[in-house]
Amino acid sequence: MTVTQPxxxxxxxxxxxxxxxxxxxxxxLAPEEFGVIRLEEVTREWAWGADSAGDDGAGRxxxxxxxxxxxxxxxxxxxxxxxxxxxxxxxxEDLTVVDCDPADPAGHGTACAGVIRSIAPAVSLTSxxxxxxxxxxxxxxxxxxxxxxxxxxxxxxxxxxxxxxxEFLPALHDLTDRAYFRRCLLVASAHNMPVLSFPWTFSSVxxxxxxxxPDPMTYYYNPAPPAExxxxxxxxxxxxxxxxxxxxxGNSFATPHITGICALILSRHPWLxxxxxxxxxxxxxxxxVVSEGDAHVRA
Amino acid sequence: xxxxxxxxxxxxxxxxxxxxxxxxxxxxxxxxxxSVFLVDQETGELVFEAVSGEGEQHLVGTRFPxxxxxxxxxxxxxxxxxxxxxxxxxxxxxxxxxxxxxxxxSIMAAPVIRQESCIGVLxxxxxxxxxxxxxxxxxxxxxxxxxxxxxxxxxxxxRRAEAALPAAGGDDVHVLLQRISDRVPRGGGAADPTxxxxxxxxxxxx
Numbered sequence: 001m002t003v004t005q006p007x008x009x010x011x012x013x014x015x016x017x018x019x020x021x022x023x024x025x026x027x028x029l030a031p032e033e034f035g036v037i038r039l040e041e042v043t044r045e046w047a048w049g050a051d052s053a054g055d056d057g058a059g060r061x062x063x064x065x066x067x068x069x070x071x072x073x074x075x076x077x078x079x080x081x082x083x084x085x086x087x088x089x090x091x092x093e094d095l096t097v098v099d100c101d102p103a104d105p106a107g108h109g110t111a112c113a114g115v116i117r118s119i120a121p122a123v124s125l126t127s128x129x130x131x132x133x134x135x136x137x138x139x140x141x142x143x144x145x146x147x148x149x150x151x152x153x154x155x156x157x158x159x160x161x162x163x164x165x166x167e168f169l170p171a172l173h174d175l176t177d178r179a180y181f182r183r184c185l186l187v188a189s190a191h192n193m194p195v196l197s198f199p200w201t202f203s204s205v206x207x208x209x210x211x212x213x214p215d216p217m218t219y220y221y222n223p224a225p226p227a228e229x230x231x232x233x234x235x236x237x238x239x240x241x242x243x244x245x246x247x248x249x250g251n252s253f254a255t256p257h258i259t260g261i262c263a264l265i266l267s268r269h270p271w272l273x274x275x276x277x278x279x280x281x282x283x284x285x286x287x288x289v290v291s292e293g294d295a296h297v298r299a
Numbered sequence: 300x301x302x303x304x305x306x307x308x309x310x311x312x313x314x315x316x317x318x319x320x321x322x323x324x325x326x327x328x329x330x331x332x333x334s335v336f337l338v339d340q341e342t343g344e345l346v347f348e349a350v351s352g353e354g355e356q357h358l359v360g361t362r363f364p365x366x367x368x369x370x371x372x373x374x375x376x377x378x379x380x381x382x383x384x385x386x387x388x389x390x391x392x393x394x395x396x397x398x399x400x401x402x403x404x405s406i407m408a409a410p411v412i413r414q415e416s417c418i419g420v421l422x423x424x425x426x427x428x429x430x431x432x433x434x435x436x437x438x439x440x441x442x443x444x445x446x447x448x449x450x451x452x453x454x455x456x457x458r459r460a461e462a463a464l465p466a467a468g469g470d471d472v473h474v475l476l477q478r479i480s481d482r483v484p485r486g487g488g489a490a491d492p493t494x495x496x497x498x499x500x501x502x503x504x505x
Contacts, residue, residue, distance in 0.1 A: 021435075023437075024434070073376075106367065131375040131376065160376060161375070162377055162378075164377065192437060193445075195415075234433045241390070242388070244390070246383065246384050249433045249434075249437060250379060250380030252378045
């Protein structure tokens with residue numbers, strides 16, 4: 001197959017009209033081909049001990065020592081899929097960040113935290129509630145919570161949300177750059193709506209859309225960003241209030257898969273910069289590693 | 300036709316747009332029901348504005364507390380999503396039965412976004428298994444939610460205009476004319492051409 005123009009040079013799709021389909025049904029459609037330079041020594045085994053894991057997972061990285069902050073609706077620390085939090089906070093009305101009960105009446109943050117825990121069982125999770133009452137996040141609360149997380153020195157911040165309010169664009173841009181230089185990597189959900197939103201569109205963050213395969217460790221690099229990675233996002237088993245579980249579909253649940261995988265990689269290689277970590281993610285993506293002679297890439 | 304009749308007539312047009320969106324949503328997904336909620340900007344509550352299928356007789360106007368359920372997830376995160384196997388959760392089934400009288404197995408929902416904020420949620424209950432797959436279903440719902448956004452915005456505009464009507468002069472045409480006269484720019488400043496045309500029409504009618 002001849003690729004006349006590489007996917008990343010392609011004209012950006014208009015927001016509207018046109019289907020804002022950042023996700024890809026990889027069970028039906030093969031990811032397209034693109035040229036890669038492989039750094040051969042960076043494998044999944046190198047990254048998190050993927051191959052040396054026994055049936056009990058021994059020998060695999062588990063996220064120990066990595067601190068993740070979940071900016072969301074709060075997290076129920078007692079939910080069996082979450083199994084404890086390092087700390088639980090909320091952005092108050094005056095935009096200060098204060099400790100609160102580890103509860104989540106809505107359940108969205110608990111669902112996301114449970115996915116991270118399922119990938120990286122030993123990771124340290126902290127919750128900051130920035131979405132309080134069903135009204136879409138006030139942007140200001142998101143900014144205050146994110147600023148706190150960056151200053152606190154978390155390794156990873158999971159953002160299964162975005163804001164559409166352009167008034168927050170410059171401040172959010174500055175903050176994501178600051179996070180990047182402080183080695184705090186933001187993992188943000190791509191927005192499958194025909195509207196402009198951020199921070200997932202910023203290059204200093206990792207943006208995640210969905211594929212539709214059931215393996216939690218399968219993820220793809222998307223050579224036509226801004227959505228850079230595709231992770232499991234269809235019929236994901238997630239926590240539901242009251243200690244229950246449902247299956248849910250959406251980029252909100254693809255994102256914590258990548259956050260969890262980043263935690264695995266960082267627990268094995270704590271000195272990676274965000275730039276290097278993104279490179280490792282790229283090099284170990286399912287369509288970049290050559291498996292069974294069936295890669296979607298031209299090496 | 301009285302002023303009141305004309306207004307309720309146009310209300311029907313705005314409502315019909317929303318209603319047609321939920322009818323389309325219900326039919327393309329061959330689902331049990333489709334509905335549009337308005338997010339009350341004061342309280343964060345979700346209010347049924349249009350319903351097709353289960354509950355269409357009685358649900359319009361019903362309110363839900365903020366931040367609950369899948370519609371709450373969607374309004375909070377701004378992300379479209381699907382939740383399956385929810386009927387197996389006893390608390391969910393109980394709450395759903397209590398508030399709407401119908402317990403769905405699955406819920407698909409997308410945010411309705413206008414002018415940079417989430418003003419509502421489009422929800423589809425118990426869609427049939429589709430050849431499109433979940434991801435394409437979510438994308439299609441997101442497009443329908445964009446259409447619902449225009450419908451909801453028109454309805455909100457109409458309500459705001461109606462709420463403002465008594466303050467704009469009410470029954471006394473002289474008060475209204477005086478107010479208009481005060482606002483017309485003096486000394487060469489050009490008034491909006493559309494406003495001038497409307498005033499000419501008003502003169503004819505009077």
